[in-house]
Amino acid sequence: MSRLVLENISKRYDKTIVIDRFDLSVADGEFVVIVGPSGCGKSTLLRIVAGLADQSTGRVILGDRDISLLPPAKRGVAMVFQSYALFPHLSVRGNMELGLRQARTDKKVVAERVAEAARILELGPLLDRRPAQLSGGQRQRVAIGRAIVRQPDVFLFDEPLSNLDAALRSQVRIEIADLHKRIGATMIYVTHDQTEAMTLADRIVVMHAGVVQQVGTPVELFRAPANVFVAGFIGSPKMNMLRGRAADGRVEIDGAGALPIKTRTVGDVIVGIRPNDIEINDDPSQGLTAKVIANEFLGTESNIRLRLKNDETVIVQTGPEHPWTVDQAVGLTARGSALLFTPGTGRRVED
């Protein structure tokens, strides 16, 4: 019903290309997260969908309507901003009503919808307060409420959690996930935080420098990243990337030793190994020789930072209890799934 299709969207300012030929089809009720480092064009893309910015080329199609040229209010979208963007001189109720009033919606309908949104978001007792009297988390709930009352076909979230502190962030994140389950609306969510992307998304779009790197489910992106950028961006702590040469089922890492890896690939490669796929053993001659330089105890697990002979740093994730101490010389081996990438293009090598 309200399938959203972005067709060949590009955005240029003079000669700078902000978004380069972006294509995406979002199914009705799907939760898509667009993730990438700051300046990758993801917020601009969201503004184009909302009608707040003009695309240089391409079309935005919602259901069977081409909404590319419609003003924001006529597109059937609602947006939640990083800075909440609540009108400071209106009460919570006034903020939520404004859009419907502008559309000259019947007063009874307005009251019903505001009451409904207030119930979903537990804003009832706050309806007559001003935004200045609310905490950050409450303000963002009001902003979400303002979006809900408009009953849009598509919800747009522009880094909605970035202004909140860590504890509140995970709480509001859960609220957004619950909200999506409950109302089942199509949502597009922009963030630079891969944790938010992994936990919220049905599908993730990874962008870098205005170009889509990969589109897929969180599991797909984690298990089979298309290139070095996606591999490094998704997953925390970051995937370890080591340059070397593959031959005879092993990879010689430049100046650091050899790593046995099952592969038929031959030639220069970048090896990507997730921190929890590396095994440490107390024989420095096995696999890569490394020295423990730091040890982070995180309660349910530990991150160990090690330095290879070629001065590169590797992070290994182990259980909370482990025998390794700082300055100890150890050997590193891969525990199975290592990914290989072509050095020039950064693309993953399919084995």
Added chain:
Amino acid sequence: MSVIVGARSSIVRSAFVHIVLIVYTIIALIPAIVVLVNSFKSRRAIFGSPMSLPTPDTFSLIGYQRVFERGNFLLYFENSVIVTLVSLALIIVFGAMAAFALSEYEFRGHRALGLYLVLGVMIPIRLGTVGIVKLMASAGLSDTLTALILVYTAQGLPLAIYILAEFMRGVSADLKSAARIDGLSEYSILFFVVMPLIRPAIATIVVFTMIPIWNDLWFPLVLAPGERTRTITIGAQSFVGQFLTDWNAVLAALSLAILPVLVLYLAFSRQLIRGLTAGAVK
């Protein structure tokens, strides 16, 4: 130890600052107070002891009596109020619209246009008096309040645009985006979202623009000296003669002329201070 020394030196410093401010306030207030005090004294007392307060002997309301008896003082007053308020309203409305366009929209030549619009801050409008008089005469606007309103609006716009555009750039872009998504027109965004947020800037402009307009003698003299269109500043002049000046009436008229400015200033002063210090504190 160092805390105490720091506290002491800050007391000395703030005492010094306050002494300077108090002296300045006294210097600024004395003329106004002398005018006010003397407006309640008989003519002889004004010249005999200009600095003393009115005593039962010297107290006299003759000045006020003459002001209201002779001349159309209420009409002059009304003219001044109309000219000042209408000019202010036009300056704020058009200034806000121009400032919004400059701060919000990207269009070709927008920097050049901005520069052109604020150029007026640097060029005194009185330099163009001859041209303005000719223009008003050929437009048939001589001796009308409209002529004064148009001139004052032109005079006030550059500063208003400059200050408002600067403040509007500070208003969150997300807020304007949210308003657009909610379906507010650009005019609604300007007047119902942006303007309430920059009230201090508006208060600053009101006070800074109002006082020169209210006090102006030049343009009422050259554009609207007729009896029907006289403003209060010219009205007060009518008591100044070549050989004999009715000081009681002049002082009473001036005292009355201070009142509306004072009222408006008190109404806007809290906002004004926020406007003046906004850049410094943030």
